[in-house]
Amino acid sequence: MVTTMLEVKSLSKDFGGLQVIHDLSLSVTPGERRVILGPNGAGKTTLFHLLAGTLKPSNGEIFLDGQPISTYDAVKRARLGIARSYQKNNLFETLTIRENLMLAAAAALGKSTHMFKDTSKHADIRQRIDEIAEQVFLEDQLDQTVATASYGNRRQLEVGLALATRPKLLLMDEPTSGVGPNMIDRFHRLLEQLPRDITVLIIEHDMDLAFGVADLITVLNFGEKVFEGTPTDTRGNATVRDIYLGTGGDHA
Amino acid sequence: MDLSFWILQFLNAMQYSMLLFLLSIGLTVIFGLLHFVNLAHASLYMMGAYIGISVAAMTGSFWAAFFLAPMFVTLIGAVLYFTLIDRMRTAGPMNQVLVTFGLIFVFLDLVRMGWGDIALGLDGPASLSGTTRLLGVDYPAYRLFIIALGLGVMATMWLVLARTQIGAMIRASVENTNMAAALGINVSKLFFLVFCFGCALAGLAGVAAAPILSATTTMGITILIPTLIVVVIGGLGSLEGAIVGSVIIGFMETFGAVMIPSFSAVLTYALLAVVLIWRPQGLIPARG
């Protein structure tokens, strides 16, 4: 039985002399909520690029559910069950929210290449759209065009697109980035309600959210792992405090 | 086939490469700096040839045509810039392509209106009408002139880009337009200068090619295809890419035509296909 969903061994990435990730190893159990913390430039987003397959590692190996995926491209990894929500919205701007979810649902249900049937009418696609819309609190906004939707709704859709493929591993890059205080609660709820059959890695700056939702926390600095532990241990750790001096836990 | 045959072909390939270079460098630099694809670039080349022929007919001098035709073409370019190009700069690549594609059609008929449908010739200068002994062969002096012209432009551009202030400004603006503007570089003026220079090169290539290729209404599209292939292979915006691409295509087409005449036409396209599959961003793109 596989006891790790994601296994990263000695992962490194350098850009011609600039080492962005150095000898990073971590192990995430199925259903776990792992938060990745670290100051700007610590390599968190680069780590996500390496996991999702949009960047190739210079060294090291990645295993998804026991399967080595380091040589697979982003498309293949997505098919294997890795999904991603981006820090900067990466949506289908000119389409409606429903159409956005439709594309994701069709991709997930293997209907993207069907040439003759109108997939928007299929029951399973409609069902998936409704389910995800409910999960990310967008049931009333489905017919809005993304470009004219509110920023918060767009952040919700950003998560929705990733969830629509029912991934094994969900990489969330600062899901609450730019979201105002009124909406933060909604995102807290969203994250808490994510089903446990999805393993979640979250990059977050919102400390309350991070400590509230995390099972374990991994702290990065200058591309290296400097600490890993439970929220309580993390709060009490001197190294982590030093890194976050002035920006840390006191910030509500 | 003896050595002299191959030397002749080598020189022919060089001459064709230089012609391609003159055209592709203008196109690629305009894209690299203005992010503007001017499909009508080859139409300006055609205008250069026809205007050159008219100037030569009026003045009786090839050299007058050689210097004045590029100037007239630059003038046309400047008019285009202020009426269309500047407005389209922020319109997105698709609209730029459409508008300049429309211009191709317009220029096609302008040439027909002005000069008719029959091919026109241009006599080269008397000073270059004979042959010169080079590398053991007798080679037309005029074609050597074209090789020298191309190499001269190549060297000048390299020096300007690498060693001068304006070259540095151009390189900076290619890499990061906003930053360059923030540093106080007058980017708009630079764009206009570069655009005019590109047009001048196109006109120059046209009038230089006229004695060899004659001026026809199809000369634009005939050279546009290999020019575009050079730019795709070499990478948009790259001087080195334009040089490498021109030489590769020039040599491939010239030697291909003599060695495997039935397949040579396909060679260039096969190379294009290979590059598109293997390195879609070109061999030496200007930006990463």
Added chain:
Amino acid sequence: MFYQTKLRSITLIAALIFLACYASFGSYFAREIVVEIIILAILAISLDLCAGFGGMVSLCHGAMMGVAAYGFAIMSAKLGWPLFPSALIGLFAAVVFSGLVGWVTSRTNGIFFIMATLAFGQMAYTFFFKSRWLGGDDGFGGISRFDLSMIGLETNDSLVFTYIGLVILLLAYGLTAIVMRSGFGRTLSGIHVNEDRMKALGINTAAHRAKAMAFSGFIAGLAGIIAAQHTLYISPELLIWTTSGEALIVVILGGLGTLVGPIIGAILLVLMKHEISNYTDYWHAFIGLVLIFTVLAGGRGVFGQIEYWFNKLTQKHQSTTKPHGDDHA
């Protein structure tokens, strides 16, 4: 994304009725014009599929049409094969050609894509132009129209041929509409809007685009078969870049991404061309200016602009959406 709206259906029917009437009540010359419109409209629909929905602006669609036409002509007129199988071979050849071009260019975008398709289209043109067996520049004749006498249709009658053409136009439109509305078509639209995200959703976008080009080649091939049977003669002219250029102008003039726009554009362009030709030889300049003007005027094209105004008008009467949360950071 594509939806077969009422406005589009009405416009489509109106256009077809107009063409049918024009052919029926006009002279022999009117029928020639209508067939010309049909061929250009089908070609433009096939281009709209790629360009309007896939964002792939191709300049080799004329070549796709020409490949099908030559395939059909070679099999039937040169090799003596029966007509329907010959047409199928022609269509197959077009699909293979466009599929290959689509595959080679599948990882390129925008400007490179346009340049590459222009080059490959020219390659096909050169191939037929230089082929002495196929008559080179002059082409060859001896092509026959389908024999439909078993269902009482005399295809050599120009009016009958025109009506058949209209039916094929409707079929071409219908087939393209169905495919654009399917999962395949919607995914293609998605790739156009955000290729990166589509990849992240697990879609092999390059393969998808190549398939779209191949299907587009099939539709363009239909135009090619009609073209060959119309003049009973074929020459490399179908593959000249200006043919592809005209198709592009028609799509932009009519309305990119609407599928009906290309039909309107074809009607307008062919009628304008014939009018202008009465006064001058220089209609290339004219259609070039038409293209420039259409782009400068906003780029929606005639039908596209009508649709835009129509949607704006009807939106004013719709109920407003529920207020959404205020949550901008």
